Amino acid sequence: MQQKEKLSIPAGTSYSLEEGSPLVDGRHDDTMTINMGPQHPSTHGVLRLILTIDGETIVKAVPDIGFLHTGIEKTAESKSYHQALVLTDRMEYLSPLCNNLAYSLSVERLLGIEDQINEKIKHARVVLAELQRIASHLIWLGTSALDLGAQSMFLYCFREREVILDIFEMVSGVRMMTSYICPGGLQAELPPGFDQKVRDFLDYFPERLHEYHDLLSNNQLFLDRTKDVCKITREQAIAYGATGPVLRGSGVVWDIRKVFPYSGYEKFEFDIPVGSNGDVYDRYLVRMLEMEESMKIIRQALDGMPTGPYRVLDRKVAPPPKWQITGNMEALIHHFKLFTEGYRPPKGEAFVRTEAPKGELAIYMVSDGSPKPYRMHVRAPSFGNLQVLPVMIEGSLLSDVIAAIGSVDLMLGEVDR
Amino acid sequence: MVITAASTVDVVRETFPQAVVEIVESNGEQTIVLKPEYLLTVCAHLRDKLGYDFLETVTALDWLERVPRYDVVYHVLSYSNRCFIRLKVRVGERGEEYPVVPSVVRIWPAANWYEREVYDMFGIKFSNHPDLRRILMPPDWTTHPLRKDYPLSGFDLPEPHWGGQVPYDVDPGVGSYYEQSLRSAEGRQVDDPRRALNPNQEPGTLPQSNEETL
Numbered sequence: 001m002q003q004k005e006k007l008s009i010p011a012g013t014s015y016s017l018e019e020g021s022p023l024v025d026g027r028h029d030d031t032m033t034i035n036m037g038p039q040h041p042s043t044h045g046v047l048r049l050i051l052t053i054d055g056e057t058i059v060k061a062v063p064d065i066g067f068l069h070t071g072i073e074k075t076a077e078s079k080s081y082h083q084a085l086v087l088t089d090r091m092e093y094l095s096p097l098c099n100n101l102a103y104s105l106s107v108e109r110l111l112g113i114e115d116q117i118n119e120k121i122k123h124a125r126v127v128l129a130e131l132q133r134i135a136s137h138l139i140w141l142g143t144s145a146l147d148l149g150a151q152s153m154f155l156y157c158f159r160e161r162e163v164i165l166d167i168f169e170m171v172s173g174v175r176m177m178t179s180y181i182c183p184g185g186l187q188a189e190l191p192p193g194f195d196q197k198v199r200d201f202l203d204y205f206p207e208r209l210h211e212y213h214d215l216l217s218n219n220q221l222f223l224d225r226t227k228d229v230c231k232i233t234r235e236q237a238i239a240y241g242a243t244g245p246v247l248r249g250s251g252v253v254w255d256i257r258k259v260f261p262y263s264g265y266e267k268f269e270f271d272i273p274v275g276s277n278g279d280v281y282d283r284y285l286v287r288m289l290e291m292e293e294s295m296k297i298i299r300q301a302l303d304g305m306p307t308g309p310y311r312v313l314d315r316k317v318a319p320p321p322k323w324q325i326t327g328n329m330e331a332l333i334h335h336f337k338l339f340t341e342g343y344r345p346p347k348g349e350a351f352v353r354t355e356a357p358k359g360e361l362a363i364y365m366v367s368d369g370s371p372k373p374y375r376m377h378v379r380a381p382s383f384g385n386l387q388v389l390p391v392m393i394e395g396s397l398l399s400d401v402i403a404a405i406g407s408v409d410l411m412l413g414e415v416d417r
Numbered sequence: 418m419v420i421t422a423a424s425t426v427d428v429v430r431e432t433f434p435q436a437v438v439e440i441v442e443s444n445g446e447q448t449i450v451l452k453p454e455y456l457l458t459v460c461a462h463l464r465d466k467l468g469y470d471f472l473e474t475v476t477a478l479d480w481l482e483r484v485p486r487y488d489v490v491y492h493v494l495s496y497s498n499r500c501f502i503r504l505k506v507r508v509g510e511r512g513e514e515y516p517v518v519p520s521v522v523r524i525w526p527a528a529n530w531y532e533r534e535v536y537d538m539f540g541i542k543f544s545n546h547p548d549l550r551r552i553l554m555p556p557d558w559t560t561h562p563l564r565k566d567y568p569l570s571g572f573d574l575p576e577p578h579w580g581g582q583v584p585y586d587v588d589p590g591v592g593s594y595y596e597q598s599l600r601s602a603e604g605r606q607v608d609d610p611r612r613a614l615n616p617n618q619e620p621g622t623l624p625q626s627n628e629e630t631l
Binding site: 065066069071073074075078109110112238239240241252254259260348349350351353360362364366374375377379383384386387416417 | 443444446448470471472473474476478479490492496499503525526527529530538551552553554555562563567569
């Protein structure tokens, strides 16, 4: 696709929200500044893009975020460690279990109980996190294909995601905001029939995934909209802080699950799909292939799932079972202390990286020895990826912005936190 | 030579002995505390000589009673060497409203938005930042929410959005209109601007003088 030569903006031109139009120096007379969002259907949340366009070519793009700012980091400082868990569900509301996992790992590192987490907990966490990855990618696939005009994909993807949400509901009683993975293990025992239900999903999902490939991967209309569109190079992706499929789409072989394994990922065999062009299509393919890798991991984790307690037995961290409370005084005291005050991790700090569906989700926890986090900082993958978006779309066509936003897979709840 | 976090610490300590304030290891993670004036030199060295090409995040910590008051925390990572390190800079003398830290945007462009977020949330300014303005809070906001002396809730902030008038100011569940009081995070009562309001006042208009209203 022929793209216009990228226009340069004179140095010293400042872009504030009020002053969006470029200098009037004769050359840029015909540029126009338009607003995309915050209520544009393709912005997947409330993202406002201030676009300066010359004809149909983007000269300058300035994202304006903060519409979903809810102060989660501030609120967490006033909650106990157990209460702050539910806030993490609401950051990236399409993959809450991955957020729970990152939060739990960071609190466990602060508490120094990482080696007490048994294999059964690790396997269960991996199964749930990978199911969540598939569910998140399905939403991305449905909505980004819908933006490009493939309406049926949207319905198909939500149909498959519903099966995964049924599994979550079976496990935790809640479809989305589960808070099921908690510091110290899991909230409850995995229900009977969980294994079979996940295996049923694994049995029929590859066939569906094949259908999606048939519908999109070689579809000429889809290829025209995605091939060689909104490219970023490997160097740009690294410099501007892209992670996850956006980074891998540009050819960087990097997956936190492989490089800094957590929760037992080092035991599972899987590949890292990597693109080469860094265009929208490569990011699409990376995510499609990641779903297959996730299924491989789930199958291995289910096959190797040992038995064992679903929480650590350290009563200073995890509450005792309910039946002990009526007969055992220590159990009652522990229960009371945990739910009135919570636990006190020693002073220190922990920075835990995980590979969330959207990229590198890291949580930086600082404890001052009190039962509340002194500081919880979330390194949200979408925040970094959104920074790359202007680099991606400047110089391309207005209609490609929609393809680019879809391919970055933004989640504004986590950008604004 | 294989570069690891531990060897990076040694290199920095040997190359820039005057820049290092302290080296801390916590939970297996290495932290180098630097003097602010040497931050850019050390960061450029880390990127160019030691392969730390990816800045993960910039954030800050507010230690309210400590002098200097703030830690600005950088997490950097090396894709080629598969290692990571944490840098800290301590700023904020007593009574200093807006401490200044040199911006690392020239070294890692990814720092742009993270430094804007730190400015927005903590009021720490970054010198030579290309576009230092608020990112999450509204552009006309005047205070910095993640500071420890910022209340968790409450309406006693001098913000233009509230302008001395509380939106939705009658909560039917809490006492009578004049008995309601506002609370800050610590539960202390603050001077209630609603007492000065005329109940019949049009929302969004300026309050009348007290003699007329009370």
